[in-house]
Amino acid sequence: MNAVEVRGLSRSFDGRDILRDVSFTVGHGEIFGYLGPNGAGKTTTVRILLGLLAPGAGEARVLGRDLAVDDDARARVGVLFENNGLSDRMSAAGNLAYYAGLYGVEDPAERIDELLTLVDLADRRNDLVGTFSTGMKRKLGIARAILHRPEVVFLDEPSSGLDPGAQRMVRDLISELSRREEMTVFLNSHHLDEVQRICSSVAILAGGRIRAFDSVAHLTAASGRPVVTVALADPGESARAREEIARLPFVAGCEMNGEGLLCTLSDPGATPDLIAALVGANFRVEEVRRSSRSLEDIYLEHVAPAEGGA
Amino acid sequence: MSTFSVIARREMRLAFRNRSVLITGFIFAIWFPVVSAFGIAAGAGEETVVLAGSIAAIILPIGVFMGYVFCADAFLREKRDGTIETLLCTPVSLRGLWEGKAAGVAVPAYLMTLISAAVTAATVSALTDAPVIAEPLLLFHLAAVVPVWVAASAGLIGAAQLALGMRENQILGFVFIFGFIFLIIALQEVAPGGPGLSVMTEAVLAAAGIALVALARFIAGKVTRERVVLTIP
Numbered sequence: 001m002n003a004v005e006v007r008g009l010s011r012s013f014d015g016r017d018i019l020r021d022v023s024f025t026v027g028h029g030e031i032f033g034y035l036g037p038n039g040a041g042k043t044t045t046v047r048i049l050l051g052l053l054a055p056g057a058g059e060a061r062v063l064g065r066d067l068a069v070d071d072d073a074r075a076r077v078g079v080l081f082e083n084n085g086l087s088d089r090m091s092a093a094g095n096l097a098y099y100a101g102l103y104g105v106e107d108p109a110e111r112i113d114e115l116l117t118l119v120d121l122a123d124r125r126n127d128l129v130g131t132f133s134t135g136m137k138r139k140l141g142i143a144r145a146i147l148h149r150p151e152v153v154f155l156d157e158p159s160s161g162l163d164p165g166a167q168r169m170v171r172d173l174i175s176e177l178s179r180r181e182e183m184t185v186f187l188n189s190h191h192l193d194e195v196q197r198i199c200s201s202v203a204i205l206a207g208g209r210i211r212a213f214d215s216v217a218h219l220t221a222a223s224g225r226p227v228v229t230v231a232l233a234d235p236g237e238s239a240r241a242r243e244e245i246a247r248l249p250f251v252a253g254c255e256m257n258g259e260g261l262l263c264t265l266s267d268p269g270a271t272p273d274l275i276a277a278l279v280g281a282n283f284r285v286e287e288v289r290r291s292s293r294s295l296e297d298i299y300l301e302h303v304a305p306a307e308g309g310a
Numbered sequence: 311m312s313t314f315s316v317i318a319r320r321e322m323r324l325a326f327r328n329r330s331v332l333i334t335g336f337i338f339a340i341w342f343p344v345v346s347a348f349g350i351a352a353g354a355g356e357e358t359v360v361l362a363g364s365i366a367a368i369i370l371p372i373g374v375f376m377g378y379v380f381c382a383d384a385f386l387r388e389k390r391d392g393t394i395e396t397l398l399c400t401p402v403s404l405r406g407l408w409e410g411k412a413a414g415v416a417v418p419a420y421l422m423t424l425i426s427a428a429v430t431a432a433t434v435s436a437l438t439d440a441p442v443i444a445e446p447l448l449l450f451h452l453a454a455v456v457p458v459w460v461a462a463s464a465g466l467i468g469a470a471q472l473a474l475g476m477r478e479n480q481i482l483g484f485v486f487i488f489g490f491i492f493l494i495i496a497l498q499e500v501a502p503g504g505p506g507l508s509v510m511t512e513a514v515l516a517a518a519g520i521a522l523v524a525l526a527r528f529i530a531g532k533v534t535r536e537r538v539v540l541t542i543p
Binding site: 047050051052053054067068071072074075077079080081082083084085086087089090098099101102103104 | 311313316317320323324327328391392393395396397398399400401402403535536539540
């Protein structure tokens, strides 16, 4: 059984189709990235999974249960929306104690101490949340979402509003939770770099349909023509080397960028031939690196056509 | 501790920390009854039961209004800022959330109403030398009828605030208040004891209050998570 299962999910509002036959699964302990432009239907999917909205067609299950009708199953799931679910007029510890009461957390004082330390807010535990910065509220929101040790946690843009240091802390925390507590993480994010770093699989939603669903490794590797970056010991020779490379039969294209020469090969196995050709032409090669496409490339590749005429 | 207690205690704590709601409540709880007390003292003569009846007639709408004032903070604010969506994902049922919140709102609203009643009774007593606060039916009114109506007000308005959008809530808040006041007056008129304090009138008001609480609970049970989420601004 998967941690999250979505099959043939559709939903419309006021005659407008928001989701159309959406299907994907998320395995236990996986960090899953759910990507898509604003208005693609990501929030609707998550709301249906959490039992907040009813599906128009199809089904959505978390831990094999329908959260709309299963109060006990909701106790095994954590959630962080854009709003952190905190009261500004209560202290950090008070907010966590409230949710600990709702979830029936055992020994809440110890758990609250542990989490406040984890998100670096132990010294602000008695301060009103209204006095916190956006980033501090976000970190406390994450602590709240995992307070009851959920098996699956839904995080909506967890690092929004955070400085780079705090973003890294959140990334590390998510990876740690997945690894140490085998927590399944469902990540809604526009930070493609963040998703590429920590997610094991992703689904790209655009125009209400799933445009891609695969492991990050497979998506970024399955790029068609391989791209190789060549750095010369003397960058001044790059223009001449480019002319040389462009004549090679196994090269589909060659461009210069800040890192060196970006060569697209028509033959995936031609990297050694490229190096041999450059050395043979007396160029001193400093570095040759096989480049894979970034998740951003893949995202834009799938989203742009869908945005144009989904 | 049950989730009902957890929610109710939190709402009470937040209500007592909300300075703007407390100031609004205090102004209305003291200013309006004190002004009314002069009218009561001047118009009602010095018959204690008549004076007590006039106080009872003023205090009940004040209780309803207090329920409305405290509801806005507990239900509407959490809907406006989206916190309610997170709460709907907890293992607590929507009706459970409503019950805890309505109870947590009703307690401070009732306490504020009692302050109002004490101020009114003290003012009327000072002006007329009549021991109105010792009137048994007024004590029954304050101890049994008023809390039930405060709970009905908090429950019905809270359920409506969960189910309706922001604009509808702005309009319906006042509709509810005037609806309650109209209902109180109508019940007093049709009750066998007539307006003023009588056993029958108090019994009718208490029964009607309990029916309204039951109606509020029924309505809250019909509100769906989807309805709440789709009316979040």
